[in-house]
Amino acid sequence: MALSVEAVRRIALLARLQLTSSEETAFAEQLGHLLEHFERLAALDTDAVEPTAHVVAMEPLYRDDVVTNPPAEDDLRANAPARDENFFKVPKIIE
Amino acid sequence: MTELVRLSIEEAGALLAERQISSTELTQAALERIRVAEPELQSFITVTADVALAQAKDADARRARGETGALLGVPVGIKDMICTKGIRTTAGSKILETFVAPYDATVTRKLRDAGAVCVGKLNCDEFAMGSSTENSAYQVTRNPWDRQRVPGGSSGGSAAAVAAHQCLGALGTDTGGSVRQPAACCGIVGIKPTYGRVSRYGVIAYASSLDQVGPMAKTVSGCAHLLAAIAGQDARDSTSVNRPVPDYHAGFGAALHGVRVGIPREYFVEGMQPEVEQAVRQAVRVLEGLGAQVSEVSLPHTEYAIPAYYLIATSEASSNLARYDGIKYGLRVAESDGLLAMYQRTRAAGFGTEVKRRIMLGTYALSAGYYDAYYLKAQKVRTLIRRDFEQVFAAQDVIVTPTAPTTAFRIGEKTSDPLQMYLSDIFTISVNLAGLPGLSLPCGFDRAGLPIGLQIVGRPFEEDRVFQTAYAYEQATEWHRREIGR
Numbered sequence: 230m231a232l233s234v235e236a237v238r239r240i241a242l243l244a245r246l247q248l249t250s251s252e253e254t255a256f257a258e259q260l261g262h263l264l265e266h267f268e269r270l271a272a273l274d275t276d277a278v279e280p281t282a283h284v285v286a287m288e289p290l291y292r293d294d295v296v297t298n299p300p301a302e303d304d305l306r307a308n309a310p311a312r313d314e315n316f317f318k319v320p321k322i323i324e
Numbered sequence: 325m326t327e328l329v330r331l332s333i334e335e336a337g338a339l340l341a342e343r344q345i346s347s348t349e350l351t352q353a354a355l356e357r358i359r360v361a362e363p364e365l366q367s368f369i370t371v372t373a374d375v376a377l378a379q380a381k382d383a384d385a386r387r388a389r390g391e392t393g394a395l396l397g398v399p400v401g402i403k404d405m406i407c408t409k410g411i412r413t414t415a416g417s418k419i420l421e422t423f424v425a426p427y428d429a430t431v432t433r434k435l436r437d438a439g440a441v442c443v444g445k446l447n448c449d450e451f452a453m454g455s456s457t458e459n460s461a462y463q464v465t466r467n468p469w470d471r472q473r474v475p476g477g478s479s480g481g482s483a484a485a486v487a488a489h490q491c492l493g494a495l496g497t498d499t500g501g502s503v504r505q506p507a508a509c510c511g512i513v514g515i516k517p518t519y520g521r522v523s524r525y526g527v528i529a530y531a532s533s534l535d536q537v538g539p540m541a542k543t544v545s546g547c548a549h550l551l552a553a554i555a556g557q558d559a560r561d562s563t564s565v566n567r568p569v570p571d572y573h574a575g576f577g578a579a580l581h582g583v584r585v586g587i588p589r590e591y592f593v594e595g596m597q598p599e600v601e602q603a604v605r606q607a608v609r610v611l612e613g614l615g616a617q618v619s620e621v622s623l624p625h626t627e628y629a630i631p632a633y634y635l636i637a638t639s640e641a642s643s644n645l646a647r648y649d650g651i652k653y654g655l656r657v658a659e660s661d662g663l664l665a666m667y668q669r670t671r672a673a674g675f676g677t678e679v680k681r682r683i684m685l686g687t688y689a690l691s692a693g694y695y696d697a698y699y700l701k702a703q704k705v706r707t708l709i710r711r712d713f714e715q716v717f718a719a720q721d722v723i724v725t726p727t728a729p730t731t732a733f734r735i736g737e738k739t740s741d742p743l744q745m746y747l748s749d750i751f752t753i754s755v756n757l758a759g760l761p762g763l764s765l766p767c768g769f770d771r772a773g774l775p776i777g778l779q780i781v782g783r784p785f786e787e788d789r790v791f792q793t794a795y796a797y798e799q800a801t802e803w804h805r806r807e808i809g810r
Binding site for chain 2: 232236237240241243244245246247248249252256259260262263264266267269270271273275278279280281282283284285287288289290292298301304305307308309310311317319320321322
């Protein structure tokens, strides 16, 4: 069953995606179809099963608190789409 | 001279060690092969000829100083999901079209330290989301065995480049089969290591609990040399594991007497290409002939792997890809009214359809009211899938399956139906969910002359046994020697 276009719009806002109306229609149908296929998980009784967030047992890896990255401010800033000297420029946030 | 590129990593390594060839000659041959083949194949997003020739010169100087090493002077390609300092790294996405990595991924640094020569950055599905490389924002890579077919994906550029001798080896990344499935489609060897075996530092994130870097080469031995170079714990990746890296070649040549091989009955499903099943069954007989003890086993939750994977992977992706906001790097759509509109328009313009679809699915699965039903449920099913493997591995040493249900499909064949595309990974996805090592190597050809892949899965951190089994099979067969018709 297709999702509603309203549901698609709500998710798109959460995901910060501006969708065209044809994308909205297509995703409503495709996501509905995928979720329907995924419904088969509901058939499994997992009440007593612990979730797996991570497959390997990890021990924390400690290191001395020293800077290991060489200074590379220029390299980092070079990738900015808009900047003003040492600052990243963003659109106006407060009117 | 172009014949040099047909060498395997270990053959080239021997000639380099004997000073019969130089890295400069080998690298020039690879670059020439790229120049000739690239207009048709489109394996590379960026070719780094100048970097490669400088690194080759350096490798030759290191040899002259008496240094040795299996990869010293060997030309390789790197999937464009992996950061390379000073070289554009796009993840196959328009949103990173102008991104120049300010640092090397740990795997890039380790390859460089080993003296490997980087000939370029390889095409892939955008953010590694896909099974055909058709989701690249840049180009459709062709399968070298049949130019009308896909090379598999998402590491399709890596697989095609190795198969077409544009480089001797390559790095891919594998979240649900993205090294193994294209290796199968292109008739080469590729391994996804155990989760935590290889550092993910500097690898562009798709689904962090599943992503691993994996090497690809023409032979099992070449693949093992590459893994030996990149494996090991890294202080910059807290999910990398502190376990010694064994000598993968130590077990090569040993017989398979006593090796217990499990064949999961759930992996021979209806709808599978009959020639794939025949080739895999025949390969199992070869393993038996080499002394392996074969038995049928069961992985009962196999049918739940695709839903569990797509819920977990897309949820993690929706979070990981939130960073592409048009502020610090990457694309920005400038003519936007306010910050929110800038985010929305930038991401709308920068991401392709499949990436948007997965971000939407993941955002939905994590959203209020659905978290328990989808994301948490999928994580619990992941536990069941892990237990399936643990139970089988209590009595088996390796599990052998087909790598993919079909050989390479036609370009455009599955692009309109996301679920059909997702089903291409039906045999590889569980291995990522369980965090296990899995290797694909050639085990035959279908009637159309397209390669078929055999998957060998091992216990956590037992890549050595996986390699040993694969090597024994490879040496007993001739599939890896077949040349692409010219």
